[in-house]
Amino acid sequence: MIDFVTDPLSQEFIRRALLEVVLISLAGGALGCWVVFYGVSYAAESLSHALFPGLVLAALAGIPLLAGGIPGIAVAALAIALIGRVPGIGRDTAVAVVVTAFFGLGALLALSPDSPPGIQSLLFGDILAPSDSDLLLSGILAAAVLVSLVVLHWRLLAVAFDRTTARSIGASPALADAAVLMLLAAAVLVAAQGLGTLLAVAALVGPAATARVFTHRVPTMMLAASLIGIASGVIGIYLSYYGGVAAGASIAACIVVAYLAALAAAGARELLDRLSLSGDPRPGVAR
Amino acid sequence: MVILASASQLAAGYGRLPAIEDVTFEVDVGQRVALLGPNGGGKTTLLRVLLGELRPMRGTLEVRGRTATVPQTERSRLDFPVSALDVALMGALPRLPWWKRPGGADRELARDALERVGVAGRADDTFGDLSGGQRQRVLIARGLVQDAELLLLDEPFSGLDVPAAQSLESLIAELAREGRGVVIATHDLRQARRWDAVLCLNHRQIAFGRPDEVLDREVLEATYAGAIIEIPGSDHVGVLPAHHH
Numbered sequence: 071m072i073d074f075v076t077d078p079l080s081q082e083f084i085r086r087a088l089l090e091v092v093l094i095s096l097a098g099g100a101l102g103c104w105v106v107f108y109g110v111s112y113a114a115e116s117l118s119h120a121l122f123p124g125l126v127l128a129a130l131a132g133i134p135l136l137a138g139g140i141p142g143i144a145v146a147a148l149a150i151a152l153i154g155r156v157p158g159i160g161r162d163t164a165v166a167v168v169v170t171a172f173f174g175l176g177a178l179l180a181l182s183p184d185s186p187p188g189i190q191s192l193l194f195g196d197i198l199a200p201s202d203s204d205l206l207l208s209g210i211l212a213a214a215v216l217v218s219l220v221v222l223h224w225r226l227l228a229v230a231f232d233r234t235t236a237r238s239i240g241a242s243p244a245l246a247d248a249a250v251l252m253l254l255a256a257a258v259l260v261a262a263q264g265l266g267t268l269l270a271v272a273a274l275v276g277p278a279a280t281a282r283v284f285t286h287r288v289p290t291m292m293l294a295a296s297l298i299g300i301a302s303g304v305i306g307i308y309l310s311y312y313g314g315v316a317a318g319a320s321i322a323a324c325i326v327v328a329y330l331a332a333l334a335a336a337g338a339r340e341l342l343d344r345l346s347l348s349g350d351p352r353p354g355v356a357r
Numbered sequence: 358m359v360i361l362a363s364a365s366q367l368a369a370g371y372g373r374l375p376a377i378e379d380v381t382f383e384v385d386v387g388q389r390v391a392l393l394g395p396n397g398g399g400k401t402t403l404l405r406v407l408l409g410e411l412r413p414m415r416g417t418l419e420v421r422g423r424t425a426t427v428p429q430t431e432r433s434r435l436d437f438p439v440s441a442l443d444v445a446l447m448g449a450l451p452r453l454p455w456w457k458r459p460g461g462a463d464r465e466l467a468r469d470a471l472e473r474v475g476v477a478g479r480a481d482d483t484f485g486d487l488s489g490g491q492r493q494r495v496l497i498a499r500g501l502v503q504d505a506e507l508l509l510l511d512e513p514f515s516g517l518d519v520p521a522a523q524s525l526e527s528l529i530a531e532l533a534r535e536g537r538g539v540v541i542a543t544h545d546l547r548q549a550r551r552w553d554a555v556l557c558l559n560h561r562q563i564a565f566g567r568p569d570e571v572l573d574r575e576v577l578e579a580t581y582a583g584a585i586i587e588i589p590g591s592d593h594v595g596v597l598p599a600h601h602h
Contacts, residue, residue, distance in 0.1 A: 107437070220458075221456050221458070222455075223458065224446075224447065224450055224458055224459060225450065225455060227439065227443070227447070228447045228450060230434075230437060231434065231437050231439055231444065231447070231484075232428065232434070234428065235426050235428050237410055238408050238409070238410065238424070238425065238426050239425075239447050239448060239450050239451055239499070239503065240450040240451035240452075240453075241447075241450060282438075285438065286438050286483055287438050287439070287440065287443075288438055288439065291438060
């Protein structure tokens with residue numbers, strides 16, 4: 071049994087994968103709570119897709135993936151902002167146009183005959199093969215996200231609580247939105263390099279949505295989301311090690327299973343509460 | 358008399374056309390000012406101008422005191438996971454630079470404020486789980502943490518039962534006795550008659566002054582545009598209650 075746990079740990083690539091998953095989960099879980107509260111899950115998905123050509127170019131050039139991802143995401147954000155200003159085109163449409171265009175461009179680059187093999191892994195990630203520089207950059211970005219969330223916590227909280235009166239207590243909704251989107255871009259960069267551009271959004275939204283089911287305060291929700299992310303990541307990597315299945319997909323599957331389990335548990339508890347209430351023998355208790 | 362806020366020929370609104378016009382009034386220290394008017398008549402707009410969220414289009418407005426708002430809580434997110442103490446503590450944010458978090462002293466202030474408004478026992482409960490009256494009190498506590506000299510209450514009595522409304526009214530009276538100015542949007546004429554001044558607003562200002570001087574039938578008809586009933590067996594007129602959807 072102990073061998074079952076320790077055996078994978080003797081492998082260098084598994085230890086690196088676990089470190090990567092912890093970094094993704096810390097930043098993604100904590101920030102994911104604000105993604106849920108600010109209703110920007112679609113933006114999370116879009117950013118991670120629009121990042122794809124940047125990652126492909128970095129892989130082709132042989133530089134750290136994030137070095138391609140950062141300008142890639144900036145260009146995508148700029149394109150969305152510009153196209154959104156064209157009269158008659160809504161923001162939603164602008165996002166859709168930019169995302170499909172960028173994603174198509176990335177696919178074109180990745181699937182051309184000249185591309186080195188394995189570049190398709192950018193779509194689904196390669197959590198088992200982060201380089202030193204990948205890990206270092208992920209660590210820096212994750213730390214920046216977490217520190218920002220600690221510093222900005224009360225302003226983000228005030229805006230999410232009541233957007234209409236936030237300004238009267240010194241919290242600007244526009245600045246809070248901008249901060250959440252910038253941090254989101256950073257977290258997407260971290261998550262995409264491990265889980266790929268298609269699965270990154272799972273690590274950002276899934277654990278937070280799960281934590282929301284059973285927590286009642288924002289800080290505990292952020293902590294719970296990070297822990298759920300880490301647990302899903304570790305289990306996913308072990309599944310991949312022993313089952314010979316794709317690591318990124320296993321992790322995403324674990325995140326989804328955790329969410330479904332939390333929903334089922336909450337539903338069961340509510341049902342039990344109702345049953346015990348309807349059988350409540352105390353007289354005169356108003357329902 | 359120290360004046361906390363004064364407006365002269367004020368007009369304000371959202372697009373090109375003003376939602377309120379010709380508004381001239383003042384709020385003095387220790388005064389309770391009723392803001393009367395139909396739904397959509399500009400009460401919330403006036404409160405937003407006083408708060409500094411909207412700029413006057415014409416006229417002048419001077420607000421000399423720190424101002425806090427007590428919004429209608431149905432508009433905030435009641436499922437949001439914050440405690441009553443968290444909400445009161447948000448009142449510390451205006452005096453903190455953006456990179457600073459509220460500290461122990463602020464937390465103490467917030468607890469005192471909750472105690473002061475009579476909801477200390479529910480400090481750690483989720484805001485959305487409180488009753489309507491308790492939520493109003495927590496938001497007033499947030500205003501006290503802001504150390505507001507001018508409090509703006511947007512229909513604080515809507516949805517409250519009689520005991521909750523009565524105890525909220527006596528809390529408002531206490532706040533005024535401490536020297537705070539309180540502007541209260543309301544539909545309750547009888548309350549308004551007990552306060553120090555009344556401002557009748559239906560897109561433009563109909564009247565401003567002491568309730569016994571201002572609240573006559575003519576003013577009320579102009580304010581509520583006909584939605585007025587006579588209360589049988591009394592000299593008073595009443596206003597048909599506003600519909601809340």
